[in-house]
Amino acid sequence: MDYECVIGLEVHAQLLTYSKLFCSCATTFQADPNDQTCPVCLGLPGVLPVLNRQAVELTLRTGLAMQGTVATSNRFARKNYFYPDLPKGYQISQFEEPLIEGGCLNIEIDGTTRQVCLNRIHLEEDAGKSIHGENLADPNKSYVDLNRTGVPLMEIVSAPDLRSPAEARVYLQKLKTVLEYLDVCDGNMEEGSLRCDANVSLRPVGTETLGTRTEIKNLNSFRNVQQAIAYEMERQRGVLENGASVVQETRLFDAARGVTLPMRSKEEAHDYRYFPEPDLVPLQIEPEWIERVRQSIPELPDARRQRFVSQYGLPAYDADVLVASRAMADYFEATVELFPQPKIVSNWVMGDFLRELNQAHHRPDEAPVSPTRLAELLRLIDEGTISGKIAKTVFEDMYRTGKGAGDIVAEQGLVQMSDSDALREVIEQVLAGHPEQLAAYRAGKEKLLGFFVGQTMKATQGKANPAMVNTLLRQLLQ
Amino acid sequence: MSSMRPIHVLREQLVSGTLNAVALTEAVLQHVDAVEPELNTYVTVTAEQARQQAAEAADAFARGVARSPLQGIPLAIKDNICTKGVRTTCASRILERFVPPYDATVMQRLQAAGAVMIGKANMDEFAMGSSTETSHFGATRNPWGHAEYVPGGSSGGPAAAVSAGLGAAALGSDTGGSIRQPAAMTGVVGLKPTYGRVSRFGLVAFASSLDQIGPLTQDVHDAALLLQAIAGHDPNDSTSGDVAVPDYTEVLDRGVRGLKLGVPREYFVAGMNAEVEAAVRAGIEALRQAGAELIDVSLPHTPYAVATYYILANAEASANLARYDGVRFGFRAAEPADLSDMYMRTRAEGFGAEVKRRIMLGTYALSSGYYDAYYKKAQQVRTLFRQDFQRAFADCDALLTPVSPTPAFRLGERLDDPLQMYLADIFTIPMNLAGIPALSVPCGLTTDGLPIGLQVAAPPFREDVLLQVGATFESITDFHTLKPDGLPVTCKGDGYGL
Ligand SMILES: [Zn+2]
Numbered sequence: 001m002d003y004e005c006v007i008g009l010e011v012h013a014q015l016l017t018y019s020k021l022f023c024s025c026a027t028t029f030q031a032d033p034n035d036q037t038c039p040v041c042l043g044l045p046g047v048l049p050v051l052n053r054q055a056v057e058l059t060l061r062t063g064l065a066m067q068g069t070v071a072t073s074n075r076f077a078r079k080n081y082f083y084p085d086l087p088k089g090y091q092i093s094q095f096e097e098p099l100i101e102g103g104c105l106n107i108e109i110d111g112t113t114r115q116v117c118l119n120r121i122h123l124e125e126d127a128g129k130s131i132h133g134e135n136l137a138d139p140n141k142s143y144v145d146l147n148r149t150g151v152p153l154m155e156i157v158s159a160p161d162l163r164s165p166a167e168a169r170v171y172l173q174k175l176k177t178v179l180e181y182l183d184v185c186d187g188n189m190e191e192g193s194l195r196c197d198a199n200v201s202l203r204p205v206g207t208e209t210l211g212t213r214t215e216i217k218n219l220n221s222f223r224n225v226q227q228a229i230a231y232e233m234e235r236q237r238g239v240l241e242n243g244a245s246v247v248q249e250t251r252l253f254d255a256a257r258g259v260t261l262p263m264r265s266k267e268e269a270h271d272y273r274y275f276p277e278p279d280l281v282p283l284q285i286e287p288e289w290i291e292r293v294r295q296s297i298p299e300l301p302d303a304r305r306q307r308f309v310s311q312y313g314l315p316a317y318d319a320d321v322l323v324a325s326r327a328m329a330d331y332f333e334a335t336v337e338l339f340p341q342p343k344i345v346s347n348w349v350m351g352d353f354l355r356e357l358n359q360a361h362h363r364p365d366e367a368p369v370s371p372t373r374l375a376e377l378l379r380l381i382d383e384g385t386i387s388g389k390i391a392k393t394v395f396e397d398m399y400r401t402g403k404g405a406g407d408i409v410a411e412q413g414l415v416q417m418s419d420s421d422a423l424r425e426v427i428e429q430v431l432a433g434h435p436e437q438l439a440a441y442r443a444g445k446e447k448l449l450g451f452f453v454g455q456t457m458k459a460t461q462g463k464a465n466p467a468m469v470n471t472l473l474r475q476l477l478q
Numbered sequence: 479m480s481s482m483r484p485i486h487v488l489r490e491q492l493v494s495g496t497l498n499a500v501a502l503t504e505a506v507l508q509h510v511d512a513v514e515p516e517l518n519t520y521v522t523v524t525a526e527q528a529r530q531q532a533a534e535a536a537d538a539f540a541r542g543v544a545r546s547p548l549q550g551i552p553l554a555i556k557d558n559i560c561t562k563g564v565r566t567t568c569a570s571r572i573l574e575r576f577v578p579p580y581d582a583t584v585m586q587r588l589q590a591a592g593a594v595m596i597g598k599a600n601m602d603e604f605a606m607g608s609s610t611e612t613s614h615f616g617a618t619r620n621p622w623g624h625a626e627y628v629p630g631g632s633s634g635g636p637a638a639a640v641s642a643g644l645g646a647a648a649l650g651s652d653t654g655g656s657i658r659q660p661a662a663m664t665g666v667v668g669l670k671p672t673y674g675r676v677s678r679f680g681l682v683a684f685a686s687s688l689d690q691i692g693p694l695t696q697d698v699h700d701a702a703l704l705l706q707a708i709a710g711h712d713p714n715d716s717t718s719g720d721v722a723v724p725d726y727t728e729v730l731d732r733g734v735r736g737l738k739l740g741v742p743r744e745y746f747v748a749g750m751n752a753e754v755e756a757a758v759r760a761g762i763e764a765l766r767q768a769g770a771e772l773i774d775v776s777l778p779h780t781p782y783a784v785a786t787y788y789i790l791a792n793a794e795a796s797a798n799l800a801r802y803d804g805v806r807f808g809f810r811a812a813e814p815a816d817l818s819d820m821y822m823r824t825r826a827e828g829f830g831a832e833v834k835r836r837i838m839l840g841t842y843a844l845s846s847g848y849y850d851a852y853y854k855k856a857q858q859v860r861t862l863f864r865q866d867f868q869r870a871f872a873d874c875d876a877l878l879t880p881v882s883p884t885p886a887f888r889l890g891e892r893l894d895d896p897l898q899m900y901l902a903d904i905f906t907i908p909m910n911l912a913g914i915p916a917l918s919v920p921c922g923l924t925t926d927g928l929p930i931g932l933q934v935a936a937p938p939f940r941e942d943v944l945l946q947v948g949a950t951f952e953s954i955t956d957f958h959t960l961k962p963d964g965l966p967v968t969c970k971g972d973g974y975g976l
Contacts, residue, residue: 039580043801045573045682046560046582048715078797080844082821089800142817144805273844275853278686278794280716 003202003240005233006210007162008119009225011175013154013185014126014193015058020150021125022049022092027152029191033131033145041150043087048279051076055123055152056283058184059099060293062154063121065182065300068103070290076123076277081270084144085128093124093155095274099283105158105178106302107170116171117159126151154184160199160210165229169222172196173324177301180326189220196225200232202240211236212246216260218253228253232260304329312342321350327364328354331371338375341382348374352392356399368402369395377405390414390462418465420472423456426464427472430455441477449473482506482643485551485700492539492550499539499550503532503594506552510596510644516625519639521557521567521615523597528552531594538592547703549592554645556636557598558605559691560680561585564595568682569613570603572802572809572828582680583715584649584691584708591707596645600635603830604799605656605684608902610634611893612832620664620886621962623928627886630660630902636694637664641962647695647704651681653688654787655881655906658918661694662881662931665920665960667948668694669701670906672938673913674719676705677712683798685791686717688910697958698919698948702726705941721939729942730949735769737947740874744780745905750883754930757922758880761932761951765878768954770947773874777866782859783907784900789843789856790911796840802828835896863911871937876947880905881918881931909935917944920957927963 020027023040040047063070077095100121106113128146136143156175162168176194179185187194201213216232219225231253236246251260299307301323308319308329323329328349335345353374357367377395380386386394386409397408409415417423430452431438441448456469483491491497507525514520535550544550555561558568560578562585567573581589588595602612609628610618618634619625621642629638633650637660640648650657652670661668669692676691683689693704706727711720741762746755766772804810804824811827814820829837843852870877882902892899909916914935921932932951936943952958 039578042806044578044580044807045566045568045576045801046558046578046680047580048679048717050714050716080797080800082800082803084803084805084817087801087806088797089803090797271846273797273841273846273849275793275797275844275849278717279683 001241002205003237004205005163005165005229006160006201006203006213007164007168007229008160008199009158009162009168009172010197010199011156011158011172012195013156013179013187015055015152015154015184016186017052017054017058017152019052019054021052021055021123021152022150025150029147031147033143034147036147037149041087042146043089049092049277051280051283052152056099056285057289057293058152058182059121059123059154060285060290061182061297062156062179062184063100063103064290064294065178065297066103066105066118066121068100068118068121070285071097071099071101072285072287073097073282074099074285075282076280077274078277080273083127083130084142085130085146085149087128087146087149091125091127092277092280094122098122099285105171105174107167107174109167109170114167116161119157119159121154121156124153124155125149126153160201165226165233168198168229169226172225173222174301177324177326181298181300183298189222192220195220198225198229198232200229200236201246202233202236212248214246214248214260215250216253217250217263220255224253224255227255227258228260231258235260301326312336312346314342314346318343318346318350322346325364331364331367334371335374335378338372339378339382341378344378345374348378348395352395356396360399367399369398373398373404380405380409384416384418384465385409386414386416387462387466390416414463416465417460417463418468420468423460423464423468423472424476426459427452427456427469427476430459431476449477452477482646482696484696485547485646485703488551488646489547492544495539499535499594500529500532502550503528503552503596506596506643506645513642513644517619517621517638517642517644518616519554519599519618519635519642519644520597521569521600521613521635522565524564524595525597527564528594528596531592535592535594544592546591546707548588548707550594551646552594552596553588554597554599554636554639554648555585555595556601556633556648556650558601558651558682558684559584559649560682561595561598564598566598566682567614568604569601569615570829570833571614572824573682574614574809576808578680580680582691583677583712585680587708588649593707596639599633599639599648602632602634602656603833604682604795605632605651605653605689606795606832606836607631608655608659608899609887609889609892610638610660611889612830614830617889619889620928622665623886623926626888627928628663628889630663630882630886632656632660633668633694634660637661637666637668640664640666640694640696643961647693647700649691649704649708650694651684651689651691652906652910653684653690653791654910655903657692657694658906658916658931658933659882659903661918662920662933663886663929665923665929665957665962666694666696667698667701667920667958668692668918668931669705669941669944670909670916671705671709671941672719672915673910674717675721675915675939675941676708677710677715677718679712679714683794685794686798687794688787688791690910698917698945698952699727699730701917701948702730702945709941719939724942726942726945729946731953732946732950733769734765734947734950737770737876737943738773738874739765739770739947740773740775740870740877742775742777742780742870742877742879744777745879747883750880751885751924753922753924754880754883754885757930758878758932761921761955762878764954765947765951768950775870775873775877777870777908779859779862779866780904780908783863783911784904786856786859786863786911787903787907788839788900789852790860792836792840793843793853794840796837796844799829799833799837804828832896860911863908864913867908867912867914867935867937875936876940876943877935879933879935881933882906885924885926885928885930905933914938915941915944917948919948919951920960921951921955922957923960929957929960
């Protein structure tokens with residue numbers, strides 16, 4: 001039998017607020033364990049939560065950008081379970097009344113656009129971190145770091161609209177890009193500011209009823225998401241083809257072995273006993289607030305891609321690559337502003353610049369070559385001061401040293417030879433030095449022109465203006 | 479016999495210089511030393527801190543800058559209100575050594591007002607009880623009835639302390655009657671404010687949607703002064719109301735002429751103590767003679783109060799008390815084998831029987847499959863309570879009822895009968911469910927010499943009406959001036975420090 005895979009993703013995005021969701025502790029992570037805590041996030045007796053409105057605003061921004069519906073009144077709920085890194089013994093989350101209902105995200109699959117529906121977006125607080133291991137002060141003990149406790153998370157729950165591991169990956173990548181554009185989450189999966197759980201089930205092709213699903217946790221990279229779902233699909237297919245049934249359970253992805261494994265049932269058997277959080281009043285979202293947030297939504301990747309094509313005349317491929325990262329697209333636009341030849345800028349940004357970024361693991365805004373510096377280099381090429389070929393090595397030096405293009409060209413004497421008398425002299429020497437090739441050329445072997453160009457470039461250490469070399473050679477060879 | 483005078487009288491003496499703040503506090507501390515072995519009203523006496531605060535107050539009086547009516551006034555603070563640097567135990571083993579690094583908002587306000595804290599007063603463990611017998615630090619005894627009776631609860635320590643003169647007034651907390659019922663049983667005034675009138679920040683939570691801090695005092699005038707000091711919006715408590723606080727002393731001499739006072743028929747039930755009923759009815763009649771118009775009203779859902787309350791309060795408590803897990807603070811069981819052993823033994827050894835009973839009941843009410851039948855249904859019934867009161871207040875300005883169906887009972891008498899114990903709060907719980915304010919004022923003594931209380935209830939944020947009715951009642955009766963007999967005599971003559 002042919003099976004269709006049905007996938008829904010639950011994504012936790014850490015919001016870019018200055019302070020935690022219910023107290024004024026900072027959310028940055030350079031601090032020593034438990035330094036960024038206070039009586040409220042430590043859950044000491046008698047303290048009360050006070051909602052961070054900035055976190056609500058960022059969630060509203062996300063929901064509105066994805067065409068979701070804002071609940072005008074919604075409330076928080078307590079999710080009860082015991083764990084040492086959960087100080088209150090409950091997590092303040094949202095259950096029956098999420099902040100955002102519905103919404104959608106468009107993804108491109110094989111050149112066509114698909115709409116993935118969202119079930120809901122809600123706000124909750126993060127738990128802390130339990131640390132076990134041999135490198136600790138007392139290896140027989142476990143330690144708890146509560147710096148992360150109370151950091152605001154936005155949970156974005158998709159409908160079961162995804163149909164393949166590749167689609168799931170594309171959805172997640174697109175979601176990350178949109179969150180970056182919205183300035184609500186830094187999207188860093190390795191550091192856990194974007195986390196993903198996947199619900200996976202199979203059903204016979206052509207049927208509507210959903211099969212029994214499993215939930216896969218611990219997916220901390222795009223690759224893992226795709227790999228884990230692919231493994232789980234095959235596993236479930238095997239189960240079904242053997243005439244057995246899939247067990248509804250939570251499974252963990254073991255990235256080292258590329259497999260999903262069931263969590264111990266003890267860890268899974270939770271009755272969270274949700275009930276409305278009595279320490280917080282229902283949150284009223286005034287229409288004016290919604291309108292203000294709607295106005296603040298920046299241009300999103302789809303719109304920007306279209307604009308890059310229409311405004312700058314870029315090929316669709318270039319536009320796709322550039323807008324995939326907001327910082328990259330910003331870098332491109334800042335450079336075009338200073339050097340208004342978009343296709344040349346696009347070639348450099350997608351080529352040399354991106355290669356250096358990847359090697360150095362830099363974000364565009366961390367690169368030692370700023371848009372101003374790149375524009376300076378491009379002007380030097382455009383004005384004929386240096387050749388395009390030399391510009392590539394100049395760029396590498398700029399990236400390595402942080403110096404400007406003009407300085408490097410001057411220091412290393414890389415200014416292009418465009419003096420026709422001097423060039424004529426060099427070419428005459430080249431021709432005089434290769435009498436056999438000269439004779440062969442004159443006998444009709446015109447392909448040897450390239451040989452003389454090469455020899456001339458070599459003699460000038462690449463500084464000769466290639467166009468002039470061509471013109472002069474043709475004159476002298478006649 | 480103790481002869482502590484009300485705050486407003488002490489204030490006059492302190493201002494005129496006939497009483498010194500240091501001498502006042504010293505006299506109270508001396509009295510505490512003499513009486514505590516018998517009554518056990520305090521978990522922790524903060525003598526050193528009290529002396530320092532009293533010295534600061536005396537200095538303020540000397541310099542003529544003592545502007546607050548609470549300056550230099552010795553107070554008892556219920557031990558579930560967090561006090562920076564002073565252990566706050568909730569009368570539980572699990573918090574026996576917990577020292578908060580912060581003050582409750584009400585403590586910050588009292589300190590700003592220059593009040594003196596004598597100590598942290600005893601209570602039922604985590605405020606769960608109606609007799610102050612479930613305290614890990616032993617039961618508190620009622621100063622009335624030769625110390626053979628309970629003082630009520632859960633604010634039995636604060637109530638007994640005020641009754642016995644071990645503080646001029648006290649702060650308690652009221653979740654289902656925990657201020658009003660012990661106030662009635664010890665012959666003092668107790669006021670539960672509107673939910674949201676006083677900040678809960680720093681009050682160790684029992685049931686978050688019901689808890690409220692309020693004053694226990696020697697008379698209604700003092701209740702106005704103490705409420706004035708602690709009431710008002712607090713940005714640290716999202717559930718505190720942003721409602722202006724009126725001048726509560728302004729209403730005290732307005733009388734009740736023209737006021738319509740409702741008498742709910744469901745509050746005079748078969749089986750209630752006859753002496754209590756007679757005293758309460760006499761009190762109501764006295765107010766009529768003072769000019770109030772009495773109206774017969776009905777609060778039809780009253781019989782469901784106790785059941786509704788024990789579902790909601792315990793459900794919230796089961797979550798509120800989850801943080802006592804031995805991980806970060808408080809008691810931890812010795813040598814745990816693993817995490818689950820640490821959790822189970824810490825909580826089994828750290829909590830008393832009543833607390834565990836309520837955590838289990840609350841957990842059950844929230845469990846999957848039972849939530850709709852219990853918690854959700856109880857929330858719906860709670861709405862009916864609000865509607866009951868709204869309808870009643872459409873016809874009257876305040877309600878008059880008994881506080882408790884019986885006077886104080888003997889120690890141990892109900893300890894093995896939780897249901898009987900829970901019924902002690904039958905007339906006080908509805909006000910917590912509806913979030914409205916209510917006051918208990920002394921209205922008589924039984925033939926055994928035990929105090930009886932009259933309850934006044936008003937619409938939300940109308941504590942001024944409670945105080946107006948209460949002050950009028952005191953002006954036509956003298957029950958509030960009665961003091962318990964038979965306590966050790968530590969102060970001779972006219973009173974403290976004179
Ligand atoms: Zn904090």
